[in-house]
Each structure stands twice: as structure tokens, then as C-alpha cells.
Amino acid sequence: MAELAAPDVLRATDALAGAGALDIAAAIARGETSAREQCSQAIARIEALDGPVNAVVVRDFERALEAADRADQAVARGERRPLLGVPMTVKEAFDVAGLPTSWGLEEGRGCIADSDAVAVQRLKAAGAVILGKTNVAPGLGDWQSDNAVYGRTANPWDLSRTPGGSSGGSAAALAANMVPLEIGSDIGGSIRVPSSFCGVWGHKPSYGIVDVYGHRYPGSDGAPQPLGVVGPMARNAADLAAALDVIIDAPLDRPGPLDPGSKQLLLLDAHPCAPLDPEIRAALDRAERAALAQGMDVVRSSELLPDLHAQHRAFCKMLAITFARGAPAPDGRAASLADWFELLDAQARNRRMWSRLFDSFDAVLMPANVVPAFPHRDDPYDARRMTVAGQDVPYDTQLVWAGVATWPGLPATTFPAATTADGLPIGLQVMTDFRDDHRAILIADLLHGALP
Structure with a gap:
């Protein structure tokens, strides 16, 4: 990781630096620390570490300390909530009352929220203390987080590279260990x-x-965005x-x-619409060996697999219509209502195909992207190309593996799985059937724990 070392005084006093949100909440509940202390230490970490990273671009520290005091009062009354006293930040795209929601767009610079997004309301109700908001891609439409309002965010592992986008x-x-929890x-x-x-x-x-109410394009009234979650x-x-249990509308089943030894995994390491970086392929191979060593059954092909090429084309078409908000495409043609209903039908059929596949498999293991973190780009978006496995491909090739789960609306958990020869992280994703979200997280955790 790039040199982001905090001053010695932080290391000496911040005993829970790097701890998880649940660990912090438990320590506060036991009286071993306080919400104010944890909030103050998180603020100190942000102030000490964020300069070269530029992640926390909207800061609300005074109100956060007041919220931390209220959390300590609640603890003293005997209240127990999942995130009581835990400091965290949220993506800039979410409304937080009194704070700007610009989506990194100049035209959104003056948009100040008058209420909290529903997800933020639920996090606060669970006891979380919101310190501020983190940077985004302009309009949430890039794999970089670099915009005219807040500037560029760097990857803590290598400041010359993107941390990804739009979250x-x-x-x-x-x-960078500034906070233990986020919402994207x-x-x-x-x-x-x-x-x-x-x-x-x-x-x-x-x-x-x-x-998703309160996660809305500046100036819009917050209708749910197709495909977006x-x-x-x-x-x-x-x-x-x-955190998932805190923000969901209704409880989900949790597998035991x-x-x-009873798990059946389908591993996907090839997509007809994109090449794959060799180091990501190696990470998949490594995960397969770890899974097999744990007794899991792993296969790399299935006749039940939907047509990934057709699925990707349909996903990109719906995504383009969604981002254009009804405006004509570059060729001057606007999608018709018939086009839209045809896409909805195709999407429903695709989800049923995946559901049949999940009758035979517990999960699908696949890449999270075609490449690891890449160097910052300043060239115009429409002109961007990239090299993947020695091949020159469009920049939007990065949609390929994301779309496998997005198009059918299925859950997918990304977990740290490996590092490149240059020390950059590589994440893989686990996808499961509709509303089987906790199984995705559990299998990802199982694989992560099995890796050397």
C-alpha cells in the first residue's frame, strides 16, 4: 500500500484502528470505548490520511460528534443496536440532510438535501454515526472517481491508480482504514x-x-433506476x-x-465479449484449488448457463437507455416503448434461466472486472481504449463481468482473493440466486477463508 502512515500518536491511541464495525459496536456496548472516542479517532484518521487519497470529500464532523454523544447516552440507557456508535461514511450520491448531493456534476453543485436517503435513515436508526460523504465518478458513470466538483480520488494501494468507480x-x-463501513x-x-x-x-x-429513495440524480424526484441497487x-x-440486514426492506433468509463438502460451484473464467487479465485468471485458478481442497465441487461449464453474449448485448442496451433517460442515442434513434417492453421480457426470461441453473449450483464464482486497478486516465471518455491480455478493447469492456449479475438482478459479493505481482488487490465475485444474498456472502467468506 502507498505510504499513508498516520502519526505515531494515532497508532498509540487508536486501539481499534482496522477493527470491523461489529467489533467496534461490541466494544462500545461493553464500555471498553465510547462512540465519541471512536468518532474522534475516525476523524483523526481521515484528517491524517486523506490528503493524498481524497476519499472523504464532504465532511460533517461537528454533527457526527453530536450524534456520537447521543449514541453514548443511548448505550448508558441500556440500548443495544447493531451499529450503535459506529462511525462510517456514505457515498456522495446519497442524500444526507444539510449536505450537498452533486453526483460530481457541476450542475449539481448547489443541490443541498433536505432529508436523508432511506438507506441513511436505516443506518442511523441502527446507531451508525455518519462522518461525511465519499467521492464518486461524475454522474456515477465511470470506473474512476474524478470529477469537477471534488477532484480525483486515488487508490490507497498505489496513488497513481484509480480506486474504481463510481463508489x-x-x-x-x-x-485506507479511515472508516469500517460504507454504503455504495x-x-x-x-x-x-x-x-x-x-x-x-x-x-x-x-x-x-x-x-433506493434518496439516491437520486440531482434535480430528479427519485424514481427507482432500472438495474441500479x-x-x-x-x-x-x-x-x-x-449492514445488508440493516438497509433491506424485509428480512432475507439466512442459510445455516x-x-x-456439499457446495456445488460453477466457475466462469471466460466471457465471449471480453478477454481477461492473466493475473485475474490466476486468482480464479487459485480460488478453485482452495475450494477443491475444502471439499467443494467446482466445474467450469454447464449446459444450463444462459447465452452470455446475448445477455451482455441486452444489458448494455437497457443500461444505455437508462443513462440517457430517454434521450436519443448517438445515431439519433430513441428507444420506443415497444423496445423497452421487449427488454423487460428478455430480462425476465434471463432471470428464469439463472434460476434453473441455481437448482443445480449453489453459486457462480467469476471475476469482478477484466483488469485490476489501472492508472488514472485523463483522455475523453468516448476516446478511451484499454489493453487486456494483450488485446486492444473498448474502455466499456469493463461492463462485461458486472452485467452478468446486474442484468438478471441477482446478488453478487466481491471479496479480496489475491494480489498482482505489483501488489495490487484482485477481487472475485460470488453470484447466487435471486434473494439468496446471504448465501453469496457466506460462500465468499468460505472461499476467502480457504485461500492461503
Whole structure:
């Protein structure tokens, strides 16, 4: 990791630096520390570490300390909540009353939220203390977090590289140990790619299980975005699962303890629409060996697998319509209502195909992206190309592995799995059936624990 060492005084006094959210909440509940102390130490870490990273771009420290005091009062009254007193940040795209929500866009610079997003409300109700907001890609539409409002966020592992986008500030803040928990959003890998690039955990929930109100394009009224979801980011699987339970609309089933010997995994290491970086392929091979050593059954092909090429084309078409918000495409043609309903039908058929596959498999293991974290880019988005496994490909090739789970609306958990020869993190993702989110997190944790 790039040199981001905090002053010695921080290391000497911040005993829970690097601890998970649940560990911090438990320590506060036991009286071993306080919410104010944890909030103050998180603020000190941000002030000491964030300069070269530029992750926490909207800071609300005074109100956070007041919220921490209220949390300590609640603890003293005997209250116990999942995240009581835990300091955290949220992606800039979420409304937090009194703070700007610009999505990194100049035209959104003056948008000040008058209420909290639903996910933020639920986190606060669980006791979380919101320190501020983290940087994003402009309009949430890039795998970099670099915009005209807040500037560029760097990857803590290598400041010359992107932390990913659009939840890049979220992943960077976690990776640099500034906070233990974050909340992001994902439509084209915006949780999973930054998690992979920064070596943290991220979960893209099943579509529709988390109320997205308050995560809205500046000036819009907050109608749910097709394909888009809101999900947690953390430094371990337990925190990821706990935060998911806090923000979901209704409880999800939790599988019991998993027996590795009974697990059937489908491993995907090739996609017809994109090459794959050799070091990511090696990480998949390594994960397969670890899974087999645990007694899992792993196969690399299945006749049940949907047509990934057709699925990707349909996903990109729906994504383009969604981002254009009805405006004509570059060729001047606007999608018709018939086009849209045809896509919805194709999407429903695709989800049923995956459901049949999950009758035979517990999960699918696959890459989170085609490459690890890449150097910052300044060239115009539409002109960007990239080299993957020696091949020149479009920049948007990075949508390929994200779309496998996004198009059918399925849950996917990204977990740290390896590092490159240059020391950069590599994350892989585990996808499961619709509303089987906790199984995705559990199997990801099982694989992570099996890796050397």
C-alpha cells in the first residue's frame, strides 16, 4: 500500500484502528470505548490520511460528534443496536440532510438535501454515526472517481491508480482504514469494481430489496433506476451481512452453517465479449484449488448457463437507455416503448434461466472486472481504449463481468482473493440466486477463508 502512515500518536491511541464495525459496536456496548472516542479517532484518521487519497470529500464532523454523544447516552440507557456508535461514511450520491448531493456534476453543485436517503435513515436508526460523504465518478458513470466538483480520488494501494468507480471514494476510505463501513450503489459494477480494486468487501444486492429513495440524480424526484441497487461495503464478511440486514426492506433468509463438502460451484473464467487479465485468471485458478481442497465441487461449464453474449448485448442496451433517460442515442434513434417492453421480457426470461441453473449450483464464482486497478486516465471518455491480455478493447469492456449479475438482478459479493505481482488487490465475485444474498456472502467468506 502507498505510504499513508498516520502519526505515531494515532497508532498509540487508536486501539481499534482496522477493527470491523461489529467489533467496534461490541466494544462500545461493553464500555471498553465510547462512540465519541471512536468518532474522534475516525476523524483523526481521515484528517491524517486523506490528503493524498481524497476519499472523504464532504465532511460533517461537528454533527457526527453530536450524534456520537447521543449514541453514548443511548448505550448508558441500556440500548443495544447493531451499529450503535459506529462511525462510517456514505457515498456522495446519497442524500444526507444539510449536505450537498452533486453526483460530481457541476450542475449539481448547489443541490443541498433536505432529508436523508432511506438507506441513511436505516443506518442511523441502527446507531451508525455518519462522518461525511465519499467521492464518486461524475454522474456515477465511470470506473474512476474524478470529477469537477471534488477532484480525483486515488487508490490507497498505489496513488497513481484509480480506486474504481463510481463508489471509488467509498472503497478508498475503507482500504485506507479511515472508516469500517460504507454504503455504495451499483449498476455497472460501481460497488464490485472499487471493492476489487481496493481489496475490500462489497455486496450488490438482489434488485429491488433495498429502497433506493434518496439516491437520486440531482434535480430528479427519485424514481427507482432500472438495474441500479444500493448495497454495503466493508472490510469483512460479517460487517457486510450485518449492514445488508440493516438497509433491506424485509428480512432475507439466512442459510445455516455451510458444509463445504456439499457446495456445488460453477466457475466462469471466460466471457465471449471480453478477454481477461492473466493475473485475474490466476486468482480464479487459485480460488478453485482452495475450494477443491475444502471439499467443494467446482466445474467450469454447464449446459444450463444462459447465452452470455446475448445477455451482455441486452444489458448494455437497457443500461444505455437508462443513462440517457430517454434521450436519443448517438445515431439519433430513441428507444420506443415497444423496445423497452421487449427488454423487460428478455430480462425476465434471463432471470428464469439463472434460476434453473441455481437448482443445480449453489453459486457462480467469476471475476469482478477484466483488469485490476489501472492508472488514472485523463483522455475523453468516448476516446478511451484499454489493453487486456494483450488485446486492444473498448474502455466499456469493463461492463462485461458486472452485467452478468446486474442484468438478471441477482446478488453478487466481491471479496479480496489475491494480489498482482505489483501488489495490487484482485477481487472475485460470488453470484447466487435471486434473494439468496446471504448465501453469496457466506460462500465468499468460505472461499476467502480457504485461500492461503
